Amino acid sequence: MIVSNLLKSTTSTAATRITITQLTARRLYHPKVIEHYTNPRNVGSLDKKSSNVGTGIVGAPACGDVIKLQIQVNDSTGIIEDVKFKTFGCGSAIASSSYMTELVHGMSLDDAYKIKNTEIAKELSLPPVKLHCSMLAEDAIKAAIKDYKTKRTNPTVLH
Amino acid sequence: MFGRSLVRLPRVVPSNVGLRPSVWSSKIRSGNLSRCYSAAAAEAVKLDEGISIETHTDIQAAAKEQANVRSNDSEAIKSGNTALNHAYQENTGFGTRPIYLDMQATTPTDPRVLDTMLKYYTGLYGNPHSNTHAYGWETNKSVEEAREHVAKVINANAKEIIFTSGATESNNMVLKGVPRFYKKTKKHIITTRTEHKCVLEAARSMINEGFEVTFLGVDSNGLIDVNELENAIRPDTCLVSVMAVNNEIGVIQPIKQIGEICKKHKVYFHTDCAQAYGKIPIDVNDMNIDLMSISSHKIYGPKGIGALYVRRRPRIRLEPLLSGGGQERGLRSGTLAPPLVTGFGEAARLMLQEFDNDQNYISRLSNKLISGLLSLDHATLNGSPNHHYPGCINVSFAYVEGESLLMALRDIALSSGSACTSASLEPSYVLHALGKDDALAHSSIRFGIGRFTTEEEVDYVIKAIQERVKFLRELSPLWEMVQEGIDLDSIEWSGH
Known part of the structure; x- marks a missing residue:
């Protein structure tokens, strides 16, 4: 619901956003980034030991970015029911992961796996030096999905 | 509120x-x-x-x-x-x-300084070097008075003060001018790894001219080892350049000891006092300083002017960077700007007049800020706490990324290091020289306190930092791992 509304409002403000982008060309952060950064969505942790929770941790402290993204999946439908993140990194990294959690909430695993970093970069108008933040967010969701799938397949094999 | x-x-x-x-x-x-x-x-x-x-x-x-x-x-x-x-x-x-706490980048102009300057932009517009008419004489008189004020702060003679465009020019004049003058017999320069970029870059450019440069390391407190300095001096060493107060961490080097060593070995001693002039007691004769770089805009004076102290007895020779009319003892040609010079002179006079007040006031606020910031877990003061100018405080907040912290502190004007490097997003080379790792260097912030900082501002900053570091740590997966007792070094990070 939230996602669809957000996408709708994005298209309706496309015209205004062009002028804003021009205005902010000399500033580091786009207002969307600041918005996500000041009000990050879905911050927190899920029980990583739970069998229907997948955890993805990507990045390294020495590079200045670490994203931890967790998804809770409905085992029968394959829909992401809950999603939480924590991020150590610049404002763009925090905003990228926050926006990613908004995107994947309520999505099926297959759809979530198809999300591209360009989608995030476009929404947040990330400058070229910050593109790696959106790539990291893409890696994080892929890692979380992989983790969930390994958790799921291992017990079935054992049975 | x-x-x-x-x-x-x-x-x-x-x-x-x-x-x-x-x-x-x-x-x-x-x-x-x-x-x-x-x-x-x-x-x-x-x-x-x-x-x-x-x-x-x-x-x-x-x-x-x-x-x-x-x-x-x-x-x-x-x-x-x-x-x-x-x-x-x-x-x-x-x-x-925003609240201004970036006093190492520059200071607000003292209103008394501006009052002094204004009349040289309106009525008193003469060229101080015109000695054929009253317009020149009146500005020349004011310029010489300003020179007296600048000299008095460091117990120098007014004739030993050369006005330049700022500390960067002064440093370049020394680092390039002295070795070039003595190049027939001397081939070696000594400086430190934590100097300001302009000293490091000027020294590096002298390598291209055939000189050898020794960059001394510092200990984890940011102080140089004077024995190491003494051992580094060679018969063909012409210049030792060590800054008095570091611009990023506020550490005060043992200037007097270095001066003694340089005098003993008959090597010229230059010190970059952009951050120290008027803020810590300096006496060029007592400390055996031969050359000193001074900046006006770090002492509540106008931007665009500075000075170089050049000892006259014994005389220090240097090759000027600029050729021209031979002003300023032939060392710095070009017409002086009387508004800037007189503003600088007034700022220097005020530094001397307000010295005790400034010291007590800044120390009190500094102690308050340091204890407030260090009350946070995993917050560490960078640089020696004992040899430290209280107006410059550099603190690392572990597990919080520096850029995101600065973004959270947009209502406070701060910097993560020197203004010159903050554009590059590189971790500070000064903190690297102290042996800090990348992650900690990434999460450090410099707070500058000055004459016009108020106690309310310091209180607000302490509260804001505590709240926002907490907010960002709640967001930080590293902080969560540390709370769970996981050793971050034991993790194999994927990298990117």
């Missing part, structure tokens, strides 16, 4: 573009210049839709954009109050300026 409206910018004047030129020209014809100027001043901050005019801090434009985006983005999720709301509060009507 939060965020102060320090400066109220002029209100936007409704414009009627079609009419304005004729109104202006009639004003000019009627000789009403002052009103014409005020209209122009109002014009400068006018924010029309679609026109980007950046004011000093550009808070107005930023706030306006945010307001626009939020009003359009009706579904923006209201997730309650966070500590960041103060940093991003919208003040669309008037400009709210």
